[in-house]
Amino acid sequence: MQMPVHIVAAGGLVENSKGEILLVKERRGGHWVFPGGQVEVGENLMDGVIREVKEESGIDVIVSHLVGVYSNTATYEGHSGVKIVPTKVMFDFVCQPIGGALTTSDETSDSRWVNKEDVLDMVTAPALRTRYQAYLDYNGSVQYMDYITKPKFEIKMERTI
Structure with missing residues (x-):
């Protein structure tokens, strides 16, 4: 039996005292996203999101609370020698900025605060967009969702936990 393989990632929904959200623009693809990415070997989820936000935007944060857990169960052919991209499990955390300055990185071409x-x-x-809407709708219960992104976005299951 093959051992299951998942990519574990954490996203940071960073809101400042003005009610603005931190967004970064991806270098590859040019899309605006909230910062986040893969958790590294030996790293816990909260340290991973703190590191990813800092790396991608220059902003230092503290984690407030978890708002969503998501499974992207689509598997598809990767790029740069990756044969198959496995199932991804993502944890979205609300974060508060505590310092740093907006900057870019190897992965981002822009970063900004957006109303x-x-x-x-x-x-x-x-x-x-679906994950951000779950943040806007947060009422104290964590959103769980199973979706696929390819060949097209489709929600397979949704509930609060």
Whole structure:
């Protein structure tokens, strides 16, 4: 039996005291997203999101609370020698900025604070739009969702936990 393989990632929904959300623009693809990425070997989820936000945007954060857990159960052919991209499990955390300065990175070409109500005008990826809406709708219960992104975005299961 083959051992299961998952990519584990953490996303940071960073809101400042003005009600603005931190967004970064991906170098590859040019899409606006909230910062986040894969958790490294030996790294816990919260340290991973803190590191990813800092690396991608220059902003230092503390983690407030978990708002969503998501499974992207689509598997598809990768790039750069990756044969198959496995199932991804993502944890979205609300974070508060505590320092740093906006910057870019090897992965991002821009970073900025965006009015909370304008975020959906900039974020175009259906999965990220859905996850951001779960943040806006947060009522104390964590959102769980199973979706696929390819060949097209489709929610397979949704509930609060």
